[in-house]
Structures are given as structure tokens and as C-alpha cells.
Amino acid sequence: MNLKKRFQYFFNHKFVRRTATLQIGSFGGTIVQAVVGILLARLLQPELLGIYSLAFGLAATTSLVIGMGIQEAVSSLLGRSYAQKDKAETENILGFMFKITFFAALIVLVFSFFLPNIADRLYGDSVIGIYASIIVVAVILSSFFFTLAYSAFQVTGRIRSLTYLIVIDQSLRSGLSLVLVMAGFGVLGAVSGHLVGALILFISSALLFVNLKIKDSVFPDLRRLIISAKSISLKKYFGFTFWVALDRNMGNLFMALPVILTGIYVTVSEVSFFRLAFGYVNLALSLLGPVSVLLNVEFPKLHIENKEKLAENFKKVSLYSLALSIFLTVTAVVISPIAFKIFYGESFLPSVPYVAGLIVYGALYGIGVGLGPMWRAINKVKISILINSVILGMGIPLGLWLIKSYGLWGSVIMVTVWFSVSHLISFIYLIKKLNIKNG
Template identity: 25%
Template structure:
């Protein structure tokens, strides 16, 4: 029964992520083409600011709610469940309204004196509504998850994503431009909030209303401290470069940068293996842990390196196909940001430290990497523009990866074998050299050449024994194509 429920929750959650990714790509392409680089830059900058500020409406509250409500619910202490929900909901509402109203009130000052883009003022006012509705809907979603109910994830994703797609296309095609696109976000998040609220009251009203116990706020604060630092760090990592570009460069440069970043982010999600290894690493120690790590790292490296070099070789055609010729200035920064795919695919360190109940290490390292990112962005954006921002982001991520890799070696004796990096790199470089000999005039030709390059890559990889027949048998076994 438990296994069936877990599987069902995985299906619900995976389906919600898939819907979000597909609709997100469609929305980005449509808005980028409809608004053109300058207005798409204003739109991207407003959203980047919104997602930065969304961090301060959470501060680990959602994760804290899931942890403590789930624990109290498991003990069947429903008064304590209500206590956690009510106490944390008051804090959540306070933070949400504080951030939302502050952004609304300061939109003119921010747009004129900080970003020097008066066109940004009204979009920021609209995004303040998006912050309000989106953050509150996320909190309600967390309540469902605390009750081990992940169907709400799928419902929220379907309502929000399809509503967003519908209203953005409707408003932008009606001539409302940036305001219309952002209104689509605000309306979609408000609809998701309403649907979740009605469903919560109908399904779990007895766990929300009634007598409640007081909660231990000191315990809550102690638990959320690392979550707060970690959440702020990662969101800043994701959006501070776009915000700083908006401060120092024209709006269209933000559009070019986010256009490239969105492509890299979409591809990274397809080749990211580390997250699914978390439950495996939790159960393993010593040699078993090292063996599982090396096996996963080897296959991640084999998959990710050719993707990076393939994206670089196909970058110009991909940008032109997805966004149009107006976005060709985004090509150079796409080449730089492509290396972030490796950070996603080979970033096992945070998973290992969390699995071994040492989350403070990735939090501290990420915090220092974030500071490095901000400093490098300041100097490199002024010197090299959006390419400098891309370099700053890649370098700071590399610093985080190397530092955590060293700490993993010291604390757990877990570290990748050199050959698992060198052989995919050598094979990818040979593939890239062959691909670069072709003059590509369109995406179709590019895809054909990349397929040829993939055959070269795996051929070389087998020749230098970066991949063997045993590896193929192992992959067939885990895919269910061959008996173990």
C-alpha cells in the first residue's frame, strides 16, 4: 500500500514538473518572439526581480511546514497540526504582504534610480501581484504535501501553467505587451490559489479548523536557519546576474542573456541525474557508497560532456530557430553558459552531504560562491557585458563544485576517478572537431551533423575504453531490457 502511494505521488509530481517545463518553454519562445529583445529584456528583468523577492516570502517556511505538519499528522496529534498550520500561515501572510507591498510602493524608485529603465515601473507593479498570489499558492501546496497528498502538485501545475499560457497569449496578442505577459502570470497564480484553497477546505477542513496547540517557535527558527540561507543562496545564484545586467546594461541585453539561460536550463533538466540518487546515497556507506557514486558519476559525465559540446556547435542555429534572428547576439553567452550543464549533471556533492545529514557544508560553500558570483558579475559585466556575466556565473559554480568535491574526498572518501572525466572530454573534443568542419546553414543540417558527431563520440569512447560492453549490459539491466 505504501509503495503504491509513493509511486502515485512520484507520478503526480513528475507530471506537474513535465507540464511546467513544456509550458515554460512555449511561453518563453512566444513572448521572446512577440516582444522582441528590448521589451523581452524588461519582461525578463521584472520576472528576475520577482523570483529574487519570492525567496523572502518563504525563508524556508514551506519546507518547515511540510516537515512539522507531516510529523504531527503521523502522530495523529491534530491539534498540533492546526497549531503549525495557523502559526506558520500567519508568518507567511505577513512576509508575503510585506514584500509585495514594498515592491509595489518602490517600483518607480527602482525603475528610475536603480535600473535606469522607466519602462520597468508598471511591470514591477504587476509582478507585485504575482508575488502575492504565487507565494500563497505555494504555501497551500505545501500543506497538501505535508499530508502526503501530491495530487495537488499536478492540479496546481495544470491550472497555473495552462492559465498562464492562455492569458499571456491573449493579452500579448491584444497589444498589452509586457504588462499583458506579466498579467498572465498574476491571473494564473491567483486561479491556482483559489483552486487549492477550495480543495484544501473541502478535503482537509477538519485539520485546519478546530482547537490548536501552541508551537515551539525556537525549534521552528532553528530548523529554518539553514533552509533560509540555502534558499536565498540558490535563488540569488539563478537571478542576480540578470538583475545586475539590468542595472548596468540596456534592457535588450537582459533579454539576450535570459534567452540563452533558459535554453541551458531546459537542457540541464533533461540530463540531471544527481537528485534521483538521494535515496540511494542515504542507505549506503563506505565502499558501497563510493561504488554507487562512481557508477552514477561515470554515466552522468558520459551523457553531459557531448551535450555541452553539441550545444556549442549548434548554438547559432538553435537560437535562430527558437527565438529568431533578432536574438543572435545571445549566441556568444550561450557558448559560455553551456558549461552550466556540467554543474547540473555532475553536481552530486549537495546530494551526498544532505544524504549524510550534513547540509551545512553545501550551504556555506554556496553562500561564499554566491558572494564570489556577485563580485565577479560587477567587474565582468562592466568589462565584457553579458558574456562577462556568463563567465562570472560559470566560474562561481566551478568554485562551488571543486570546493565541495574536496570536502567530499576528505569527509567521505568519495571523489570521481580522473578517467571518468578525461575520457568523455577527449571523446567530446574529437566529436566537436569533426562537427566544426561542417558549415551549418540551418537547424536541420545541424541536427544531422550532431547525430554524426554522437556516433563518433561513442565510437571513440569505446576505443579508449571510456565505456565497455559491461556498461551496456548494466544499462540494459536497469532499464529492464535484460535480467540481472
């Protein structure tokens, strides 16, 4: 296949077109976030940015149970019921999502009261915990209708609406944080901006979901949704969604823990250097995110329709994503000295060596893009959880020792080992599993 035909193939492929649309919107929102992050770094400078980073890390870990895990777990179920135009089942699934999110939010809210004490014990500063609690409340507010609208747009193929929702989520909260920091409120302004933005997102998502009901009768209105949430038994879908959500949140935990653990042994200024290096590489890798989002629907369909094609597509997606992650990471590393000097300023130049240190982490990241969707498609998320639990069980003590012994370079080694080992073991297992099924 020559280059022209290959381009036409990708252009005409429905999945590729949807991915491209979602990537463009997601990348736009990510760029907004990146610009805001740069300005926040310049305004807060290393010490205050380090405090903000630790607060965000604590909040992210605390609010894992109401993160994207629930939404991704339900997407597979919702995709099947919507494909069958089963109004009753769709209503039950969305009611379950609303109910489980409500109870998860209550648990997180209670736990957030202990964050000041936890922050005081870990970092010697309870104010970090107070900031984290504010962010937790913002996460709770932005979760209820956002997850409903997100899942609904995903399964109905409304990629433009989904893209719009993602851009709002990515840019609104960070933009308001910047405004309040510029107004002189410091770290308090940064976290309060997330709270105000979450409130706006809560209202916007509810309106988008209501509008979807008008266009598509398969979905319930808000009144029916609340009635369904009250009556639905958590046991009905809990067995499946619990493991899927736990698997997805293991990935979020992998992302949140490095900054939290780093802050135990180094100064808050040094935390900001690592956080910017880690965030910079992940910004480059964010182009891979939409691929994983769409695979959550694509892989379950292929698992039912064509298992041989499922294995083939998994290999292709993984290898293409690996090639893309290598390109993105190498490019990011090469331009990092100039990028940090121009955008962040000389006070953050100590981050540059750690960007180069993360090159192996970033290069191998792409092979993990299809792992989560595939685990869910073949209903083997428990294996994924087992693999990642063992890695974290061994990796956290190792990581703490590395950070204590080698400072930020210990953090770089820890991140590289965690992600690379997890992705490679999971990929090899899945390839063998799919080959056995097709053999």
C-alpha cells in the same frame, strides 16, 4: 548487470517510478512555458523582452523569502510527522508554514513599494520597478495555499496530484501572460497575466488542500489551520526552517542575480540575448528538477534508516545526474543555432554564441542536484550557506567587473564560475563528511 536487468531494476524501483512520473508532468509544464516564452519573445522583441526580464529578475530577488525555500524547509518536518500519523504535530507544522508565509509576504509587500526607485537607480527606468511590483503581488497570492498543497502531496506520495499542481503553476500564469500580450498590452499584459494566474492558483490550491483533508484525516481543515497559525509560536520551528529556507533561497538568488547585474552595464536588448541563452540552457536542465524534489523526502528517511546507503545513493544520484546534465547541455548547444532561428527568429540569433559559452555551466550542473536535500538531511545547511555566501561575496564584485569589461561574455563567465565552484566545493565536502561518518 546487463542492460535489460538494469532497466527492470530502475522500472521496479519506487523512487525511480515516482521521479519519472514527476519528470513527465514537470517536463510537460516546462514545454508549455517554453512555447509561451518563445511566443512572448517574438511578440515583445529584444527591447521589450529585456525590460520584462529585468522586471522579473527584480521581483524574483525581492520575493525570495516567500519562495520555495519555506516549503522545502517544512517538508522534512512534515514528512516525519506524517509518517508517525501525528495529527497534532502535522497541524502545528502546517500552521507554522501558513504563519511564516503570511509575515514574509508582508515584508515583501512593503519592500515592493521601493522597487520603482531601485529600478530607476539601476536602469534609469522606474517603470521596470512598477512591473516588478505587480509580479511580486502575484508571487504573494500564489504562495499561501500552493506551498501547503505542494508539501502535503509531496509527503503523502501523491505524485500525480503534485504533478498536476506543478503543471498548473507552470502553465497558467505564462499562458495568461501570452493572451494579454497578444491582446496588445505589451509588458504590462505580460506581468498582469501572472497576477490573474496567481489568483486562480490561489483558489485552486485551497480547493486541492481541502480535498486532501477529506481523503486523509491526518491533515487539518482550513479552519483548524488558521486557528493553529494564530496560536503557534514562530520560535518552535524557526531555528530549523530559517536556515533551510535561507539555503534554498541562496540557490534562487544565484539564478536571479545574473540578469539583474547584467542590466546595469548593457542595453535592455542585450539583456534579452543573455536571458534567452541562460533560460534555454536551464530549460534543458529542468529535467533534473524532479529528482531534487523527491530527494527532499528520500534522504532524510535514509539518514535515519541506513546511513551507509545514504552515502552510496548520494554518489549514485550525483554521478547519474552529472552524466544526464552533460548529455542535455551538449545536445542543447548543438541544436541551438537551428532552435533559435526556427523558434525565436533571426532577431534573437545573437543569443546562440552565449549558449555555447554556457556549456561548462550546464555540464557541471547535474552534480548539484542532490546537494540541497543532503545538506538538509544531515542538518548542515549552515555550511552550505557559508560556502555560497563567500562565493557571492567574492563573486558579485567579480561579476560586475567582468560584465563592465566584457559585456555579455562577462555574464557567461560569472555564471559558470559561481555555480561550478559552489557545486564542486559542496560535493567534495559532503563526500568527505559522509565517508567519515561511515568510516
